[in-house]
Amino acid sequence: MYEIIAFYLFSALTIGLFLITVMSKNVLYAMTSLAAGMVLISGFFFILGADFLGVVQLIVYVGAVMALYSFAMMFFDATRDIKEKNTNSALIFLLGGLSAVVLVLIFAAPIHSDAIQALYPMHEGVGNAQDVGIVLFTKYLVPFEVAAVMLLVAMIAGIILAGKKMDQSLTEDMAADDEIMTQKDAK
Amino acid sequence: MIGLTHYLIVSALIFSIGLMGVLRRRNLLMLFFATEVMLNAVNIAFAAISHYYNDLTGQMFAFFIIAIAASEVAVGLGILIVLYKKYGSLDLDDLASMKG
The missing domain is CATH 1.20.120.1200 (NADH-ubiquinone/plastoquinone oxidoreductase chain 6, subunit NuoJ)
Known part of the structure; x- marks a missing residue:
């Protein structure tokens, strides 16, 4: 319930x-x-x-x-607010709705479940x-280690991509930048 | 009673919402949000199948999908910051440099 x-x-x-x-x-x-x-x-x-x-x-x-x-x-x-130029919005809603209908129909179809057997079954009481x-840590050890290496590579890539020229300002508001710099000089 | 089909249909609906977002969005950050929605929809389907067939493989795949999504966000946001520094905008129409 x-x-x-x-x-x-x-x-x-x-x-x-x-x-x-x-x-x-x-x-x-x-x-x-x-x-x-x-x-x-x-x-x-x-x-x-x-x-x-x-x-x-x-x-x-x-x-x-x-x-x-x-x-x-x-x-x-x-x-x-983000200004987006949405061209042909009706077509996108049509495509999204169509794909939703197709997916729901596929998943609502009966499943021939006799052919499916549990490869790594769950245990009772565990x-x-x-x-x-x-x-x-037994069957999926190698993919686990590869995922760890992938996360390390992603971390290094993120640091290198985002860390370049970190001291430069991104905003176009020069007055605010000057204000920050004068406050820094005053200290 | 809630069966496997219920979960799969919810997952399909959420996946379609994400697909609609990917087709519709022009801002790169919002496009990333839509891809996260799609990845989460697939995770629901994996967990539901894992539960109803009493098999742990689905949960394992969901773990690896989460790991891939985390690294995708780390690299993707780095690229977004570089793009924003270069062009000052994240709009896909502004970023198009090869106009045919």
């Missing part, structure tokens, strides 16, 4: 929040609704019994990725985090 209520509540809220993310003109509104939608998606994971995945979603997406976005937003003008850890 609670599962049904939670499922419908979470799905309605998530779809609404992601629609705001996609449609909003304001970067701040889009980012906030994206963060809220991600929190609700971790709620889906908790309903589905994937506890560890839900916690990882909260820490990595809502914690790290959204913090990174909000830091990056400080470089750009976040308060100003916690989800323990199960995930055993499979991740």
Whole structure:
């Protein structure tokens, strides 16, 4: 009973929040609704019994990725509304709606589930985090290490790309720059 | 009772919302948000299949998708900052340098 209520509540809220993310003109509104939608998606994971995945979603997406976005937003003008030249909006809504209908029809089709067998089955009486850890560090050890190297490469690339000319101002407001410089000189 | 189909349909709807955003957006930062929506939709589908077939493989793939999304954001935001320093705008129409 609670599962049904939670499922419908979470799905309605998530779809609404992601629609705001996609449609909003304001970067701040889009980012906030994206963060809220991600929190609700971790709620889906908790309903589905994937506890560890839900916690990882909260820490990595809502914690790290959204913090990174909000830091990056400080470089750009976040308060100003974005002017976008939307050419042929009706065609895009038609294409998006068509793809939604096609995907829903595909997923609503009956599944021939006899042919599907669990490759790494979950164990009764064992916690989800323990199960995930055993499979991740035995069967998926090599992809795990490759993912670690990939994250290291991404970190170095991010530092090198964003760190160049960090002392130069990005804004075109020269008066504000001069004010900052005079305050710096006064110290 | 909530079945696998319910979760897959929600995932398909969220994926279509993200696809619509990718088609519609002209601002690069907003385009990144739309790709995050699409990645999250796929994660829901993986977790649901993992639950209903009692198989951990789906959760494993969701973990790797989260790792890839995190590194994509790190590199992508670095590129966005470089682009903004060079052109002063994140609009795709302004960034088009090869006009045919």
